[in-house]
Structure formats: structure tokens, C-alpha cells
Amino acid sequence: MKNKTDKAEEQKTREPTVENIRDLILDAKKKAYAETDSEPEPELTSTVEWPVTCTVGPGLEGAIACESKIGYVNGSKGWLIYRGYDIFDLCAYSTFEETSYLLLHGRLPSQSELTEFTTSLRERMFIPQTQRLMLSFPIETMNPMSALRLGTNLMRQKQTYRDRDSDTEVGEILATDDDTIPMETRPAGKKNPVFEFLTGLFKRVHPASADALVGSDEIESCYNLIAGVASVAATIGRTRAGRIPLEPLPECGFAGNYLYMVTGKRPTALEERIMDISLILHADHGMNASTFASMVVASTLSDIYLAIGAGISALSGPLHGGANVEVVKMLAEIGDPSNAGNWFRDTTAAKKKIMGFGHRVYKAYDPRARILGPISALLTENDATLKKTYATAVALEAEVVSELGATKKIFPNVDFYSGIVYSAMGIPRELYTTVFAVSRVAGWCARVVEYLENNRIFRPRALYTGTFDEKYIPPNER
Numbered sequence: 001m002k003n004k005t006d007k008a009e010e011q012k013t014r015e016p017t018v019e020n021i022r023d024l025i026l027d028a029k030k031k032a033y034a035e036t037d038s039e040p041e042p043e044l045t046s047t048v049e050w051p052v053t054c055t056v057g058p059g060l061e062g063a064i065a066c067e068s069k070i071g072y073v074n075g076s077k078g079w080l081i082y083r084g085y086d087i088f089d090l091c092a093y094s095t096f097e098e099t100s101y102l103l104l105h106g107r108l109p110s111q112s113e114l115t116e117f118t119t120s121l122r123e124r125m126f127i128p129q130t131q132r133l134m135l136s137f138p139i140e141t142m143n144p145m146s147a148l149r150l151g152t153n154l155m156r157q158k159q160t161y162r163d164r165d166s167d168t169e170v171g172e173i174l175a176t177d178d179d180t181i182p183m184e185t186r187p188a189g190k191k192n193p194v195f196e197f198l199t200g201l202f203k204r205v206h207p208a209s210a211d212a213l214v215g216s217d218e219i220e221s222c223y224n225l226i227a228g229v230a231s232v233a234a235t236i237g238r239t240r241a242g243r244i245p246l247e248p249l250p251e252c253g254f255a256g257n258y259l260y261m262v263t264g265k266r267p268t269a270l271e272e273r274i275m276d277i278s279l280i281l282h283a284d285h286g287m288n289a290s291t292f293a294s295m296v297v298a299s300t301l302s303d304i305y306l307a308i309g310a311g312i313s314a315l316s317g318p319l320h321g322g323a324n325v326e327v328v329k330m331l332a333e334i335g336d337p338s339n340a341g342n343w344f345r346d347t348t349a350a351k352k353k354i355m356g357f358g359h360r361v362y363k364a365y366d367p368r369a370r371i372l373g374p375i376s377a378l379l380t381e382n383d384a385t386l387k388k389t390y391a392t393a394v395a396l397e398a399e400v401v402s403e404l405g406a407t408k409k410i411f412p413n414v415d416f417y418s419g420i421v422y423s424a425m426g427i428p429r430e431l432y433t434t435v436f437a438v439s440r441v442a443g444w445c446a447r448v449v450e451y452l453e454n455n456r457i458f459r460p461r462a463l464y465t466g467t468f469d470e471k472y473i474p475p476n477e478r
């Protein structure tokens, strides 16, 4: 039997504090490493001579699209690495600003670089003109991811088109009373957003490295996007709640400001830390659908704002980032831990997928779920409703893993526990996927910039399985 001191000690470790959260992440790391060995997959971690031979399944499963130094997912062992750093260590010790810098620049910043970058992101979170433009759209009735894409586009307008070129009159571009659309002239760098990567200078199109871009338009656009998408996402939350958008606070870091701008409440150190962790662990994940979508768009030498818009669109689907919203709806439908077994059996009998489970790459426990699961346990401890939601999630996980873990290697993914964490921080359900986007922008930008160093337009083939030799018959004869 536990004595009083043991119980008090146990109670202390169950208190949600910044220190306990760090310990919990380091414990999750130990558990993960105890369950898997530590060899990377040679076929996925060495350089190759192109063209490369690989076996491609439906949905491009197994296809190698490019080489990258940004991040590595080892699906059979449950690893996630950003630029050589383990996700558990980054979540335990880093901040979202530092992780974004790492992804973009390939190395951790010095203290002064980090301070400068943090300040720069905070300044770039001020996007009053974009916020004002957004208010002229029916944001409150739009799907938040659709609104996020719109807001990102409006930000692009401001950054790349009208406001950046102060000498450019709107009327010069296209007035509504023009009776003809003027001929397009050859796009010229800053003046034309469509060719933002193509400024006429070869080194701009093929920069030697992301570092070589510091101070240039392209990296500036990445900084604008990382900061601005957070403000746009927060504006959507505020507008939907019938409140006016907020500006960032000078004393808060990125995660704290984002949370403040969404909820309107100054976050506690614990809330800021948890948001940092959530943003860090969603920041990059190999060639996932939204990253690939961004890269495909950028590979046409379109611009980075449009590329990120494509990423937002791809992320919104329920098979990708949209799953975090579906998970909490599903847990509400199950209602109680005691219903999890029957619900699971009915759902599998109906051959329906269970949201928040399974992954194209992970065939082991997702390291991000290893972090978010215990955090949600800690955060829901003192809230009866959330505690029940968490208990329902745990009961469902037990059912799914015992049945599908062994047979199909299906385990919880990042989206299974994230919604519970966001909910505990006062973020409304419909905004969960926008939180994912706020973070993933860092990975999208880093991968787009890296790919453009040796850009080649993405252009796969489809196997034609249609007919030949059809004779054209005019409509009135069909």
C-alpha cells in the first residue's frame, strides 16, 4: 500500500506544471526508445543517383519524390526527426520560434539570432490591413480552413502586390471600369506576385541554400507566412466569436501570442508551453499530402503564398489535418468510456475508419501521440467533462490497438489527442485544424524553399485505362 508521502509525491507529478510536462515528454521518449531500436532505414536515409527505382503503390505510396535534409519519419520505429534533432528533445526544450528557425535555416539559432527572429515574428504578427480586409468577408459562416486560405491570400495581396509597392496605384493594375484587361507585361519580381520566385536573377531562382536567402524576398515571405497565418487563424476565431481581432502582446512569445489572439485571454506560462509543444510537434512531417501539395504548386514557380494556400487546402481534409475535429466529434458520439467497445465493434463491422488512427508511414505508435496523450491526461484531470472525454479516448484506444494494432499496425496518430489538448486550453473545436496549419506552415515553407534550390516541376504520369478509337458524333446525333 502507498504511504502518505508516496501519495503526495504522485499527486505532485500529476499537477500540470511546465516542469511536469517536460518530465512527461522525457518519460515518453524513454518509453518510445525502449520499444524500438535505433537504426535508420538505409534505403530512406542515403543519397541516390537519379532516376531512382522504387515500388510505387496507389496514392504514391512508397514513391520517392525528392531528397531533403529537413526531416525524417521512421514509420516502423516511430521516430520523428527535424534536421537531426529528435522530436521528444525539441518538445522538451525548444520553442516554436527556435524550431521554425531550425527547419528553415538548417541549424539552431544563436541566442541573438533567436531573439531577433522572435522579435521579427512578433512584429510580423501585426497584420491590421489583412485583418480589416478579412472582416469584409463572411468569415463567421465560412469553414475556418477555407477562411484561413482566404486570409492567407489577402495577406499575399498586402505583402506582394499593393502595399509593398507604395508607388503602385491600384488603378494602374486593373480598375473595375476598365473595359479591357490590359496586356500582361513580363512579370518583374516584386511587382508581380505570380513570379515572386522568378526575379530575373538566376541565383534567386536557384539559391545555393536557405541561408543564402536571409534578407531576400523569399525568406521574408516565409517569415511573413509563419507569423501571419497565426494572426489570420486567430482573426477567424475572434470573428466567429463575434469579437474584434487582437494584436500581439510585446511580452509574449509566438505560442503565447497566438493563444492570446485566439482566446482573448493572456495565457499562463503552462498554456504557452503547451501551445509551444503542440506547434513544435506539428511543424513538419515528411512528404505528407499538404507539404506535397505546397511543393507541387511552388515547383511551377508560382509563389510561396499560393503554395501555402494549397497546403492549407490539402490539410483541411478529414483524412489529413481535418481528422482532429472529427476525433472530438467521434468521442462526443461515443459519449462514455463504457460505450467504446460496442461503438468500435459496430464501426469496424460497418467497415468505417476510426478517426485519429492509422497512418501511411507510421506502422508503430506515433511519437506525437505519445506526447499529446499524457499531456491531455494531465490537463483534463480537474475538468469533469474533459476528463470523461479523455477516458473515452483511452478506452477507444485500448479497443483499437488490441484489435488492429497487431493485425494492421494501426495506432493513434497525432490527431487523436490534440483536440483534447486544445479544448483544455479554451480553443473552440472548429478551429483545431487551423492550429495544425499555424504550425505546419513552418514545414511547408522550409520544404518549398529547399525544393526550389534544385527545382524541377512535379509532373507524374497516370496509366491510361480508357478507350481508343471512339468516333466523334455531333450532339444532335447522339
Ligand SMILES: CC(C)(COP(=O)(O)OP(=O)(O)OC[C@H]1O[C@@H](n2cnc3c(N)ncnc32)[C@H](O)[C@@H]1OP(=O)(O)O)[C@@H](O)C(=O)NCCC(=O)NCCS
Pocket (backbone or CB within 6 Å): 059, 318, 319, 320, 321, 323, 352, 353, 354, 355, 356, 357, 358, 359, 360, 361, 408, 410, 413, 414, 415
Ligand atoms: C491516415 C490514413 C488516411 C492513411 O491511409 P492509407 O495509408 O491509405 O491506409 P489504408 O486506408 O490503405 O489502410 C490500410 C488498412 O488499414 C485500415 N485502416 C487504416 N486506417 C484505419 C482507421 N483509422 N480505422 C480503421 N481501419 C483503418 C484500412 O481499412 C486498410 O485495411 P485493409 O488492408 O483491410 O483494407 C488512414 O489511416 C485514415 O483514414 N485514418 C483516419 C483519418 C486520420 O486519422 N487521419 C489523420 C492522419 S495523421
